[in-house]
Amino acid sequence: MGTGSGRGRVKNIDLLHSMLLQRRFEERCAEAYALGKIGGFCHLYIGQEAVSTGSLSVLRADDYVITTYRDHGQAIARGITPRAVMAELFGKIDGCSRGKGGSMHLFDRNVNFLGGHGIVGAHVPIATGVGFAIKYRGGDQVCVCFMGESVVNTGAFHEALNMAGLWKLPVVYVIENNRYGMGTALERASAIHDIYERGAAYNMTRTQCDGQDVFAVQRTMQEAVDRARKESAPTLVEVRTYRFMGHSMSDAVSGTYRSKAELEEWQKRDPIVLLRMHMQEKKELTDEQLQKLDEKIKAEVQDAIDFADKSPEPPAEALWEDVLVDTTSDATAEAVAAD
Amino acid sequence: MAVITYRDALNQALREEMQRDDRVFLMGEEVAVYQGAYKVSKGLLQEFGEMRVVDTPITELGFAGVGVGAAMVGLRPVIEFMTWNFGVLALDQVLNSAAKMLYMSGGQYPMPLVFRGPNGAALQLSGQHSQSFESWLAHMPGVKVVTPGTPHDAKGLLKSAIRDDNPVLFLEGEMLYNTKGEVPEEEYVIPIGKADLKREGDHCSIVTNGKMALVAMQAADQLAKQDIRVDVVDLRTVRPMDIDAIKTSVAKTNRAVVLEEGWELAGIGAQVVDYIQRECFDDLDAPVVRVHQADVPMPYAKNLERLAKPDAAKTIAAVKKVMYIE
Secondary structure, eight states: OOOOOSOOSSOHHHHHHHHHHHHHHHHHHHHHHHTTSSOSOOOOOTTOHHHHHHHHTTOOTTSEEEEOSOOHHHHHHHTOOHHHHHHHHTTOTTSTTTTSSOTTOOOBGGGTEEEEOOSTTTHHHHHHHHHHHHHHTTOOOOEEEEEEGGGGGSHHHHHHHHHHHHHTOOEEEEEEEOSEETTEEGGGTOSOSOGGGGGGGGTOEEEEEETTOHHHHHHHHHHHHHHHHHHOOOEEEEEEOOOSSOSSTTSOSSSSSSOHHHHHHHHTTOHHHHHHHHHHHTTSOOHHHHHHHHHHHHHHHHHHHHHHHHSOOOOGGGGGTTSSOOOTTHHHHHHHHHO | OEEEEHHHHHHHHHHHHHHHOTTEEEEETTSSTTOOTTSTTTTHHHHHOTTTEEEOOSOHHHHHHHHHHHHHTTOEEEEEOSOHHHHGGGHHIIIIIITTHHHHTTTSOOOOOEEEEEESOOSSOTGGGOOOOHHHHHTSTTOEEEOOOSHHHHHHHHHHHHHOSSOEEEEEEGGGTTOEEEEOSSOOOOOTTOOEEEEOOSSEEEEEOTTHHHHHHHHHHHHHHTTOOEEEEEOSEEESOOHHHHHHHHHHHSOEEEEOSSOSTTOHHHHHHHHHHHHSGGGOSSOOEEEOOOSSOOOSSHHHHHHHSOOHHHHHHHHHHHTTOO
């Protein structure tokens, strides 16, 4: 375990709160899924919380975040309320995507959360486009794009990173290498295994770090974000982590494509346990404080569930809303006048 | 009115909209230094600079995604595909990102962007470069699909497309770039979703779109010499489709031919015929006949290509068939 980033912006207790909130939230998601309250696909993030929390702790409010379908953790770490996320998972009107997106498509304009995206690799060029827009406007924002390691084998990844390297765009591409694309191990999918080295093909600064150590993630991301903000240069970050649950709700946690022993080995490096132990060693956290924090978080998650339960389903007319922006008023009047 | 080419009409539309709104930029292969594969973007790099007229690598899926991302955060991209045949490589971004972003986000992220480029067969380019994509693209909700057939329509509709807050898929006719027509000197836009009655007649309606509007006009000229007067309904936009215009025309003529550039199965014409049977059932004096490309990949040999393509002669034969002549 490393030490705090020294930037002093985010307290360790806040990091712990963020990570534990994601964990407790998703434990209840698994339960709600079993009860049929959450439908469709549901991909849990448990085990990877240091990546979302560490990465997003170094961003400004006006920066942009975009990610894959495994998006609950990042959504919460970015500041979408647990209520809005849970209501979305329950398919309710108060969901952050008004019940139209579900687990894989969490969006919130208020915190510049540009979505969970469901086609592997497709959001990576979109992130490049956000970087292009930042540069076009002469701003100093940064776009952080999360993806799993299996994304690096898509054409979209290659095309997107080539342009970002070519045009020097302020984007940080974060590969959450959790070792498996569904059930296919990295070694069975990629010709090289140090996948951050792929950045060489795009003349891009590249680096890797321990994804179970929130401070390591913070330090690495701080450098990358600074590079984007100050030099308008992209970085490819490989964060080595592990998901403690299955790919989605339909596969066994272990036993088919990975062994129980391997899972248990990684669980010894639970990012929340590592942070907690660090804080206890440093006398920053007593057992009593930890218990209180956990109770508070559990209550917050229970509140989210209650809220989602009570939130109404979208009304039938919502079916037809937001297919297109209604442009019939001004544009047409202008057009008719001129045609 | 000035008489200019379809190419120059598009160029004017781009230039005027880029002058009007500095959030508008043009991106694609060879749009800048080369001045456009079909010279549609001629002079724009010189006027607007390399940040707003952007050459890309050959990377359709990538730069289509760049357009989506830029639109998400407030720019108004115009993404040029050198041809829609290459645009197919970017279909994931069109279908899964651009067309769904507003809906999936519960209304939070509009997609004010235009994907544009030439569509349809040119001459002897064979299978991979001679395809009409309007029925493929019109199938999905969340986009508008525009297929202008004249310089006037091309300019007015492209300006509307750039001002629209939705993704507009703008299909230009590859064989139309050199065609000429009258274009007003003063500013104008044409509303998306409105058909244009390009020729008036009372014997039969020809419902068509895109480059086929030109073919329909050729057919109409020849039919006029035989005292057969046709309505030519140029849809101009295939999503949304101007059902009222189809209805009004067929109610008047009681007969219809639907002419399209693409293939038959699940084509634009299939949808038009469906509207006609639902809206004009009692008006019809004959079954509707469709004219379209032969159900084969486009061949290279001149004679075979001619056989495969819809043309004026086939359209005339179809009109005579629905009129029970010969």
